[in-house]
Amino acid sequence: MKPVVAIVGRPNVGKSTLFNRLAGARKAIVEDIPGVTRDRLYDSSDWNGREFIIIDTGGIRFNEGDIFAREIKLQAELAIEEADVIVLVLDSREGITAEDEQVANLLRKSNKPVVLAANKVEEFKKQLDYYEFYKLGLGDPIPVSAMHGYNTNELLDAVISHFKPALEYEEEGDAIKIAIVGRPNVGKSSLVNALLGEERVIVSDVPGTTRDAIDTPFQFKGQNYLLIDTAGMRRKSRIKETTERYSVIRTLKAIERADVVLIMLDATEGVAEQDKKIAGYVHEQSRANIIVVNKWDLVEKDGQTMNRFDKDIREELKFLSYSPIMYVSALTKKRIFQVLEIVNFVAEQHHRRVNTAELNQVINEAMMLNPLPGGGGKRIKILYSTQVRVAPPTFVFFSNKPEMVHFSYLRYLENALRKNFGFEGTPIRLLLRQNT
Ligand code: GDP
Numbered sequence: 001m002k003p004v005v006a007i008v009g010r011p012n013v014g015k016s017t018l019f020n021r022l023a024g025a026r027k028a029i030v031e032d033i034p035g036v037t038r039d040r041l042y043d044s045s046d047w048n049g050r051e052f053i054i055i056d057t058g059g060i061r062f063n064e065g066d067i068f069a070r071e072i073k074l075q076a077e078l079a080i081e082e083a084d085v086i087v088l089v090l091d092s093r094e095g096i097t098a099e100d101e102q103v104a105n106l107l108r109k110s111n112k113p114v115v116l117a118a119n120k121v122e123e124f125k126k127q128l129d130y131y132e133f134y135k136l137g138l139g140d141p142i143p144v145s146a147m148h149g150y151n152t153n154e155l156l157d158a159v160i161s162h163f164k165p166a167l168e169y170e171e172e173g174d175a176i177k178i179a180i181v182g183r184p185n186v187g188k189s190s191l192v193n194a195l196l197g198e199e200r201v202i203v204s205d206v207p208g209t210t211r212d213a214i215d216t217p218f219q220f221k222g223q224n225y226l227l228i229d230t231a232g233m234r235r236k237s238r239i240k241e242t243t244e245r246y247s248v249i250r251t252l253k254a255i256e257r258a259d260v261v262l263i264m265l266d267a268t269e270g271v272a273e274q275d276k277k278i279a280g281y282v283h284e285q286s287r288a289n290i291i292v293v294n295k296w297d298l299v300e301k302d303g304q305t306m307n308r309f310d311k312d313i314r315e316e317l318k319f320l321s322y323s324p325i326m327y328v329s330a331l332t333k334k335r336i337f338q339v340l341e342i343v344n345f346v347a348e349q350h351h352r353r354v355n356t357a358e359l360n361q362v363i364n365e366a367m368m369l370n371p372l373p374g375g376g377g378k379r380i381k382i383l384y385s386t387q388v389r390v391a392p393p394t395f396v397f398f399s400n401k402p403e404m405v406h407f408s409y410l411r412y413l414e415n416a417l418r419k420n421f422g423f424e425g426t427p428i429r430l431l432l433r434q435n436t
């Protein structure tokens, strides 16, 4: 599991600027999906080979009407609860304010590792010295300029110095790890309870077989599954109060660990902005996934209802064009076992390896049908293709001029691969390399 780094601080100190700088460092062109990448609050990133999740808590709104001070406090609490390292951003031009002190007090009591980012340092000239921030009692402030990128390397070094050593943890055997994600009240716990309450489902109650006590191992038709709890689903009442506001981070962690993610929507509400963000994250993390539309029992249907839903969902979640959509009811249990069958299927697709000869044949045919445009006199060619890994299926195309192969052409090749091999429910990656 990747460590979580949370950025906290009062408004306007530069949290989101810093977030973009720290998160945006590494972005592969082939995976830059329009509509997914903008305006996000969390991302995964890496520094010196250590991967981590980074979150801008400033963007998480808890309660629309709330006063600022309370909002900041909640954000800090969220960071304390769920993050491994907290970056407290301060404005060097303004020095310490009462709100800074309030947050610092909370952080000090938490005993979580805190890194102080003294931001906007390119502008301080006169009296104000970021050394003032030593007074907060949270260690050395690191002067940075999020806007200009000054010293952010040093900041990242300090952040990863607090990570625990990367553990080699054991895999949970042959179990397919499932995460169910979605907004509060879409019916996640209801689906879990409907599945686990069935006689045909064998729920193991052996504790300690998994790393996380709230995961549930179960078996259905001879297949082992591990259900990753995303928001205290099975012990809802006890932590109801804290559940909702912590669920974003729990959700991200669950996605990281899952083989297959069920992206749950409420049939009566359609696709919300939050759904898009979570779905975008699932896609970018290259997890196999299924779109599960719940509460289908509440929808008044005619012969075209499902088609209309399909169309709307495809429109809203364009980047998940490869994901199966299922219409279920956790209440009446309609199609809930079919969900498990599709889980098996997409997990298989996610691990699918295709034969190299067949692959090259498919790519050659696609290139014949729609040749690569010429590049400055010399033809651009893809000479050879190979699948280098599974989960997700990843293909490398060797070209004489890899830099000239346009993004849209890779899209075309992806479609050709999907048409011939399927890969339903799994993202696939296409990489270009120089042919040597
Ligand atoms: P947030 O509310 O904490 O997320 O703050 P923002 O990231 O939105 O930044 C608030 C304002 O400070 C914006 O106008 C930024 O352009 C500006 N800002 C952010 N980082 C820096 C910096 O390093 N130097 C200067 N001069 N301005 C910055």
Ligand code: GDP
Binding pocket: 182, 183, 184, 185, 186, 187, 188, 189, 190, 191, 233, 294, 295, 296, 297, 298, 328, 329, 330, 331, 332
């Ligand atoms: P969660 O917050 O995503 O775990 O959602 P819950 O499982 O707690 O469900 C929220 C509400 O929706 C509860 O009142 C459920 O009884 C109801 N609900 C869940 N699934 C269905 C369904 O398939 N049909 C109907 N009609 N109601 C459902």
